[in-house]
Amino acid sequence: MKTAVIILPTYNESKNIERVINKLQEVFAGIKSWKMEILVVDDTSPDKTYEIVQKLQKTQHNLHLVINKQKAGLGGAYLRGMAEVFGPLKADVAFEFDADLSHDATKIPLFLDKIDAGYDMVLGSRYISGGGIPDDWGVYRKFLSVVGNLIIMTVLTDFRIRDWTGGYRAITKPVYESVKDELNSERFMGYTFQIGFLHKAVRKGYKVTEVPFKFVDRTEGVSKLGNEYIKNTLLYILKVRIDEILNNRIFKFAFVGGVGTLVQLLSLTIIRQILPDFSLLFLTSFLLATLLSIECAIISNFVLNNLWTFSDRKLEASQVPSKFIQFNLASVGSILIQLVINSLGEFIFGLRHLFTLPIIGMKIDTGLIFAVIGIFIGLFWNFFAYNKFIWKKKK
Ligand SMILES: Nc1nc2c(ncn2[C@@H]2O[C@H](COP(=O)(O)OP(=O)(O)O)[C@@H](O)[C@H]2O)c(=O)[nH]1
Ligand SMILES: [Mg+2]
Structure with a gap:
């Protein structure tokens, strides 16, 4: 039986972590054809998120924990997590999943169906039919997310994928193996990791598809997404596009x-x-x-x-x-x-x-x-x- 591990990067998620883990275990109970596990990657959160995980580990044997001594950013956490998932945990698929309950865990079986159907990478998508962003998002935030994705599609000239910036994904081992070395740099340690990873996977010709889900705003804790993210993303897509043209x-x-x-x-x-x-x-x-x-x-x-x-x-x-x-x-x-x-x-x-x-x-x-x-x-x-x-x- 194949194994899939849900990676939960956490930084100050003490109010969410137990609920997310319970929710995941509930969904796992309905999955028969895959072995399902969880890996929390915590950057020594000041609110001691990791201690809650350690407590849960006593009863949940499919729950793993990695603690980074320093805050490594989202990309750093995922690279660390995937090294664990595809290394010691010997899994076939790694999921990226936010620990703040924004992602709909009940969609996990749909991701696995796509993998079973031969896809190399599956994206949770807010911008295809059946997906969505919260109605109560302000105009600015909606604009930023929608227009941001449009800009990315235009600059990268790829309109097959609608949600480039989402953080709910399933990744198979071959994709990780072929992309990881190019991402192990300072530049990809933050949120740029998401778009960089996806862009490289697509350009290498991996089969990518999307599954719709409705994004829910976090109710506890704060988002770590800052303005530098917008700047870094723009710089990244422009740079790779210019590189691609020059190398054509x-x-x-x-x-x-x-x-x-x-x-x-x-x-x-x-x-x-x-x-x-x-x-x-x-x-x-x-x-x-x-x-x-x-x-x-x-x-x-x-x-x-x-x-x-x-x-x-x-x-x-x-x-x-x-x-x-x-x-x-x-x-x-x-x-x-x-x-x-x-x-x-x-x-x-x-x-x-x-x-x-x-x-x-x-x-x-x-x-x-x-x-x-x-x-x-x-x-x-x-x-x-x-x-x-x-x-x-x-x-
Ligand atoms: N380990 C780790 N996790 C992080 C870091 N930054 C964000 N996260 C986690 O990544 C997930 C997404 O972050 P969040 O702040 O909710 O971003 P948003 O959903 O885009 O607003 C959450 O589970 C965060 O706790 C980090 O530097 N290290
Ligand atoms: Mg969030």
């Missing part, structure tokens, strides 16, 4: 292409200044300078793509000469593609004026349209050729 292969490819264009323009200017005027049959100094500047751009593209865009598939020194020739051929291919498309446009439509852009007065004609189409198809070809021939995925 298409972005790098486009950036390297832009650098290549600059290299080409600059080298054309320089070469034309140092090259004496000459004309040999078809080869003029202008044509030679143009060809040389294109080659400079090709070299720049080759080097930067190798070191950056495809750094994960970097070429061996011995491959460089033949791959460089292939790279040149691919570039010639892209020029040919553009020539063909431009010519087709010219033959089929002729050079026709279409419209004039307002304000800047630029004339748009069919030639320009086909040039743009040609450039895009050429780029598409380049990216395809790089992926398929030059920096082939290593097997």
